[in-house]
Every structure is written in C-alpha cells, then in structure tokens.
Amino acid sequence: MTDTVLDVRNLRVEFPTRRGVLTAVDDISLTIGKGEILGVVGExxxxxxxxGMAILGLLEPPGRIASGEIRLSGDRIDTLTEHQMQSVRGRRIGAIFQDPLTxxxxxFKVGDQLVETIRLHSTLTRTQARTRALDLMREVGIPAVEERIDNYPHQFSGGMRQRIVIALALCAEPELIIADEPTTALDVSIQAQITALLKRLCRDRGTAVMLVTHDMGVIAETADRVAVMYAGRLAELGNVEDVVRRPQHPYTAGLMGSIPSLRKDMHELQMIPGSMPRLGAIPSGCAFNPRCPQAGPKCRRDIPRSDGPGAACWLALTGETA
Amino acid sequence: MLAFLIKRFANAAFVMLAVALLAFTIFRFFGDPVEMMVNEQATQEDRAELRERLGLNDGFVTQYTRFVTNAVQGDFGISYRNQQDVMVLIGERFPATFELVLVATILSLVIGIPLGVITAVHRESRMANALQLGSIVGVSLPSFVVGIMLILAFSVSLGWLPAFGRGETVDIGWWSTGLLTSSGRAALVLPALSLSTFQITLVMRLVRAEMLETLRTDYVKFARARGVPAGRVHWVHALRNCLMPVITLTGMQIGNLIAFALVTETVFQWPGMGLLFIQAVTFVDIPVMAAYLMLVSFIFVALNTIVDVTYAWVDPRLRDDTAKAGGANG
Structure with missing residues (x-):
C-alpha cells in the first residue's frame, strides 16, 4: 500500500462543556491506503x-478538532471552510451511517436522492444522472431497478435501504468511504451480504474504507488492518491477522476472549471486568489500567503511546510495568 | 388513495350531520320560532296556521330531515330581524371575511416559515434571540390590542392606511372583492396584519421547534455527508419534513381565524360574517346564528378533510395504497 489516501496525525477532538473540556478523541494517528479497509473497533x-465525523467535518458543535492534521490524498482537509468541505463530502469522501432506516x-424518492447527489458532484443532466442512478442501484444488487427507483425509502427493507445508502456513498466515486457501523442495525443474515457487497465494491474501485464497528467478527472478515480504540485513544493498530491471533494489548486480548465461537470448545465467555471510563473521568496513565489484570505502577502514572503499528501498552512497549 | 378519500369524506359527512342536529335543536327549541316571527296582534289561529305552514307539528325526525335537506341546498330560512333570506345575508358578507382570512393566512405562512427556519438554523445568533423574544410578545398580545395599536400608528399618526371599512369593492358575479381596487387593498392591510400577528408567531415558533428536531436527524446529517449544500439541506430536506404540523396548524387555524375575525371585524368595522353574527346575537336572530354555526362548522370540517388529504400528498407513507405495496422485498 504505497498510496496513502487518508492520513490522520495526532487528531484530538474536544467538547468544551460547562464542567470542563472533554477529550473525545485523544491523539489518534492512522493511515489508510488505496483499496485498503481499515477496521476501527471499540466499545x-x-x-x-x-x-469518522471529524474526518467528514461533521462534528456537532461544540465539538471541534483541537489539534492534529487530516490529509486526504495529500490535501489537508481539517482546515477547510464549511463551504469548501461541501465539495469534499460526497465527492471525495463517501459516508455510510449506522441506521439505513433513518x-x-x-x-423523497430514492431515485431523487441519488440523482440529487450525482448532479451535485458532476455536470450530468437529469436524464444522464438518472441512468447513472439506475446503474448504481443495479450494482449494489437491487432487483427491478426501473420500478424501484421511483419508490420511497419506506417501501424498501432495511437491507435494501442500506444498499441504497451504499449507492449514495458511491455516487461520485470517492477516494475514501467512512462506514459508521454499516451493519449494526441489520439482521444477522443481511449483515454478511452487506459486508461482502461493501468489500467487493471497494476492491473493484480501489476505494479506501474506514469501517467503524464494535463487531470484531465483521472486522475479521472484512478489514485488512484494524485499529482498536479505548476511551478516545488508540489501544492497538496492526494487521487483522496479527491483532486477532496475537493481540498485544490486554484490552484487545479481552475483546477477543469475549467473542463467542462455534468452532472452539468454550465453556464460558471471558469478560473484561468493569466498564469503560466516562470521558470526564479517564484515569491517569493508561486509560485501561483499572481493568487491566497486568497493570503496574507505571501504567497508573504515564500514558503509553505507540507510533505506528503495535500496542499502546507499557508491557508491549518496554516489557515492564514497574 | 381512493379508499382513503372515501373514508375521509364519509367521516366529514357524519360530523356535519351531528352539527346539523345541534343547529337544528337550537333553531327549533331555543324559544318558539312562531313567537319570534309573528307580531303581537296575531291571533291564536294565525299562530296555529303559521305553525302548520312551517311544519312545526311534524315529528322530530321529519323536521330534522327537512332541516338537513334545506341546509344542503343552502336554505336556512328567513332572518327574523331583516326578513331576508339568511343565505343571501351571509353570501353578501362571506367574501369580506374570506378575503381577510385568506390574506392573513398567506401572511402568516410567508412570514412565519422563513422566520422559523432562520431562528432554528442560526439559533445562537443575536437576531434569532431577538425574534424569539418578539414572538413571545406577538403570542401574548390579544388581537384587538394589536388592531387598535395598528390603527393608532398607521391611520391616526401616519395617516397611511384607512382605519375602518373595506374600501371600494368590485363585483365578480355574486362575489364582491376588495382585492382589485387600490382602496380595497389598502383597507385590507391593517385588519389582515392584526389578524395574522398571532398566526405569524405561532407558525414561526412551530417551524423553529420542528426544525430543531429535524436538524438532529440522521437523514439531515447524511444529506450533509453526501455533500448537499447547507442551504439546500435546511430549506429543502429539513423544511419539507417540518411542514406536516404546519399544514395541520394552518388548516385548524383558518377555522380559528374565522372565529377571531369576529374581534378584528368589530375593531375595524369590517363588513364580514363576524360582524353579522355579532348583530344577530344582539337581536336573537336565531336563523342567522344557526346558519353561521353550520357554515363555520362546515369550514372546519372541510379544512380538516383537506388537511388529511394534503398529508397523504406530502407524506407518501400515509397513502393507503403505497403502504400496502410497502411489503418491501429484500
């Protein structure tokens, strides 16, 4: 992967509130290459x-990017004005949201929403855009498109609606797609179809994908690399194989242990004791230390940071927690 | 869609029959119509004869049926006071009230909706806060106060606009309109403004509340994620989803406006139905009151029906046939 499509460096997202500034995203760095699928997991x-929202420039006020850089194929996009961002969203970055129902x-008829998006990002006429919309609908696997294009969203099932949403994200052949929990709201049987569809379309086009999900199974099936997030920080980043097979961070290990499997003979699922801290009450040092079975004094004192692949854990970084 | 229409119209007809029963009861049993119609020298025979002629000796059902049959044909009898056909009296007055209410409604939508969108989109700005504060004043001021203040400012002090009457009117068939003459239009400004002040603020506050709700929805966020410009997101995608309650409110409020017009018409001496009704009450002119009741109810019911039909038009999910076709596949 030589062509970097998305390059996020030291991104920090803050929410100023009455009780102080909350840090929702704390010093995240990641890259996605052309045609690559990066899974982002976490609770x-x-x-x-x-x-994902910060990259799209859609943070709800008062949320804001406090520091860091976001580059799309080399162009800095976090400093663009709202007006300039309008021609990046949809055209260069496509988005897929969690709930296709909403x-x-x-x-508006699905066809009108497709035609609107296509025409916003191209110079096609209404008729040409409609032809393109029909092609897109066929490509995402919607049957009887000629008839369906004039239907309203409520006349489609959840899976079909998510296919429409994917078609909408692909309208302008973007370089990057941010898929925020694209399968969470769907039936399990539909989830696999949608994931496979997304994977195929992006492979064919060489589109980079940031796949946000809390479902480790989806990541394992779909993604090339994975970023594990915990309390706004990056816990671990690496190839899916490595992270799934040999998790370096105790949190990742805990996540893996809590996935039910039909193949392995397991008597009981492991669980991570406790819960993730609230944003206002992140402990000093490593955010995971109160729940970590291997935490030492260093973990409670200093924040572990990892540059590039690997785990942000003192155990993995220095081999000791003293 | 057809089944839906038939259902709605059947409902409307049933409500009108119930209202007719009420109006008929008032007409028939609040005081003796014969006593009201004859003069004091009339003999017992005269009264009995009139009673027979009016069909007051018939059974209740027969009388009610006759009342409804007549009402459907627009016959509400003779006004006690001016011995004229009630429908002719109302027909003369109706255009004035209708034009007043129509203009007030258009004003409330044309001014209220944009203000609502603007205050919702720029909710933190100083202008939005000022408008919001102003709207509270608008909601709380009674319309006769607004009317009197308008008269004071624009008629008495500035002398720009007439304070009372309808100006010159032009007859188009039986309809007399003030919209075609400049004096008629000038006379309409103040009453319409006074009548719509409350409506403008109501529409504005409703649109604002709905917009705030809609702006938080996923499809608005998704529209932005698709790269739809902010203006289009607000004025097309979000606003259309806010119009449902505005349509309901406007529909319901046109009925209220006709009722409120009573006050405005009194303040501005506007020769509409409201003024006619006030005079009828003063003289216990029951046929006029019954007809007014029927007519206002009819307008209410008709508006409700239109509102429901418009719903189905704006929101495809409410159409019966598409709901059935909505057994989506996939």
Whole structure:
C-alpha cells in the first residue's frame, strides 16, 4: 500500500462543556491506503464514530478538532471552510451511517436522492444522472431497478435501504468511504451480504474504507488492518491477522476472549471486568489500567503511546510495568 | 388513495350531520320560532296556521330531515330581524371575511416559515434571540390590542392606511372583492396584519421547534455527508419534513381565524360574517346564528378533510395504497 489516501496525525477532538473540556478523541494517528479497509473497533463511546465525523467535518458543535492534521490524498482537509468541505463530502469522501432506516429522507424518492447527489458532484443532466442512478442501484444488487427507483425509502427493507445508502456513498466515486457501523442495525443474515457487497465494491474501485464497528467478527472478515480504540485513544493498530491471533494489548486480548465461537470448545465467555471510563473521568496513565489484570505502577502514572503499528501498552512497549 | 378519500369524506359527512342536529335543536327549541316571527296582534289561529305552514307539528325526525335537506341546498330560512333570506345575508358578507382570512393566512405562512427556519438554523445568533423574544410578545398580545395599536400608528399618526371599512369593492358575479381596487387593498392591510400577528408567531415558533428536531436527524446529517449544500439541506430536506404540523396548524387555524375575525371585524368595522353574527346575537336572530354555526362548522370540517388529504400528498407513507405495496422485498 504505497498510496496513502487518508492520513490522520495526532487528531484530538474536544467538547468544551460547562464542567470542563472533554477529550473525545485523544491523539489518534492512522493511515489508510488505496483499496485498503481499515477496521476501527471499540466499545460505545470509545471515540470511533467521533473520529469518522471529524474526518467528514461533521462534528456537532461544540465539538471541534483541537489539534492534529487530516490529509486526504495529500490535501489537508481539517482546515477547510464549511463551504469548501461541501465539495469534499460526497465527492471525495463517501459516508455510510449506522441506521439505513433513518439515513434516507423519508419524503423523497430514492431515485431523487441519488440523482440529487450525482448532479451535485458532476455536470450530468437529469436524464444522464438518472441512468447513472439506475446503474448504481443495479450494482449494489437491487432487483427491478426501473420500478424501484421511483419508490420511497419506506417501501424498501432495511437491507435494501442500506444498499441504497451504499449507492449514495458511491455516487461520485470517492477516494475514501467512512462506514459508521454499516451493519449494526441489520439482521444477522443481511449483515454478511452487506459486508461482502461493501468489500467487493471497494476492491473493484480501489476505494479506501474506514469501517467503524464494535463487531470484531465483521472486522475479521472484512478489514485488512484494524485499529482498536479505548476511551478516545488508540489501544492497538496492526494487521487483522496479527491483532486477532496475537493481540498485544490486554484490552484487545479481552475483546477477543469475549467473542463467542462455534468452532472452539468454550465453556464460558471471558469478560473484561468493569466498564469503560466516562470521558470526564479517564484515569491517569493508561486509560485501561483499572481493568487491566497486568497493570503496574507505571501504567497508573504515564500514558503509553505507540507510533505506528503495535500496542499502546507499557508491557508491549518496554516489557515492564514497574 | 381512493379508499382513503372515501373514508375521509364519509367521516366529514357524519360530523356535519351531528352539527346539523345541534343547529337544528337550537333553531327549533331555543324559544318558539312562531313567537319570534309573528307580531303581537296575531291571533291564536294565525299562530296555529303559521305553525302548520312551517311544519312545526311534524315529528322530530321529519323536521330534522327537512332541516338537513334545506341546509344542503343552502336554505336556512328567513332572518327574523331583516326578513331576508339568511343565505343571501351571509353570501353578501362571506367574501369580506374570506378575503381577510385568506390574506392573513398567506401572511402568516410567508412570514412565519422563513422566520422559523432562520431562528432554528442560526439559533445562537443575536437576531434569532431577538425574534424569539418578539414572538413571545406577538403570542401574548390579544388581537384587538394589536388592531387598535395598528390603527393608532398607521391611520391616526401616519395617516397611511384607512382605519375602518373595506374600501371600494368590485363585483365578480355574486362575489364582491376588495382585492382589485387600490382602496380595497389598502383597507385590507391593517385588519389582515392584526389578524395574522398571532398566526405569524405561532407558525414561526412551530417551524423553529420542528426544525430543531429535524436538524438532529440522521437523514439531515447524511444529506450533509453526501455533500448537499447547507442551504439546500435546511430549506429543502429539513423544511419539507417540518411542514406536516404546519399544514395541520394552518388548516385548524383558518377555522380559528374565522372565529377571531369576529374581534378584528368589530375593531375595524369590517363588513364580514363576524360582524353579522355579532348583530344577530344582539337581536336573537336565531336563523342567522344557526346558519353561521353550520357554515363555520362546515369550514372546519372541510379544512380538516383537506388537511388529511394534503398529508397523504406530502407524506407518501400515509397513502393507503403505497403502504400496502410497502411489503418491501429484500
């Protein structure tokens, strides 16, 4: 992967509140190459969706990017104005959101929403855009497109709606797609179809994908590399194989241990004791230290940081926690 | 869609029958119509004869049926006071009220909706806060106060606009309109403004509340993620999703406006139905009151029906046939 599509460096997202500034994303660095799928996993509130929204420039005020850089194919995009960002969103970065039931405007035909998006990012006429919309719908696997294009979102099932959302994300052939929990709201049987579809479309086009999910299974099936987030920080970054087979960070190991498997003979699922700290109450040192079975005095004192692949854990970095 | 329409119209007809029963009861049993119609010298025979002629000796059901049959044909009898056909009286007055209410409604939408969107989109700005504060004043001021203040400012002090009456009118068939003459239009400004002040603020506050809700939805966020410009997101994607309650409110409020017009018409001496009704109350002119009741109810019911039909038009999910076709596959 020589062509870097997305390059996020030391990204920090803050929410100023009455009780002080909350850091939702704390010093995250990651890259995604052309045609690569980077999985971002973590529990709810780990900052994974927030990272995606920051890249899209869609942070809800008062949330803001406090420091760091975001580059898209070399162009810095975190400093663009809202107006300039409008021609990046949809055109260079496509987005897929969690709930296909609510992502589509209920009062507009799906065809109109597709045509609108296509025409925003190209010079096609209405008729040409409609032809392109039909092609896209066929490509994402919607049957009887000629008839379906004039249907409203409520006339589609959840899986079909998510296919429409994917078609919308692909309208302008973006370099990067940010898929925020694309399968979470769907039936399990549909999840695999959608994941496979997304994977195929992006492979064919060489589109980079940031796949945000809390489902380790989806990551293992789909992603090339994975970033594990915990309390707004990067816990571990590496190839999917390595991270799944040989997790370096105790948190990742805990996540792996809590996935049920039909193949392995397991009597009981492991669980990580406790829960992720609230943003306002992140412990000093490593954010995971109160729940970590191997935590030492150093873990409670200093924040472990890892540059590039590997685990942000003193045990992995220095081999000791004293 | 057809089944839906039939259902709605059947509902409307049923409500009108119930209202007719009420109006008929008032007409028939609040005081003796014969006593009101004859003069004091009339003999017992005269009264009995009139009673027979009016069909007051018939059974209740027969009388009610006759009342409804007549009402459907627009016949509400003769006004006690000016011995004129009630429908003719109302017909003369209706255009004035209708034009007043129509203009007030258009004003409230044309001014209220944009203000609502602007205050929702720029909710932190100083202008939005000022508008929000102003709207509280608008909601709390009674319309007769607004009317009197408008008269004071624009008629008495500045002398720009007339303080009362309808100006010159032009007859188009039986309809007399003030919209085609400059004096008619000038006379309309102050009453319409006074009547719509409350509506403008109501519409504005409703649109603002709905917009704040809608701006938080996923599809608005997703529209932005697709690269739709902010203006289009606000004025097309979000606003359309806010219009449902605005349509309901406007529909319901047109009924209220006709009722409120009573006050405005009194303040501005506007020769509409409200003024006619006030005079009818003063003289216990029951046929006029019954007809007014029926007419206002009819307008209410008709508006409700139109609102429901419009719903189905704006929101495809409410159409019966598409809901059935919505057994989506996939």
């Amino acid at each position: 709810s509130g780990a900052g994974k969706s927030m990272t 992502s589509l405007n209920p009062l």
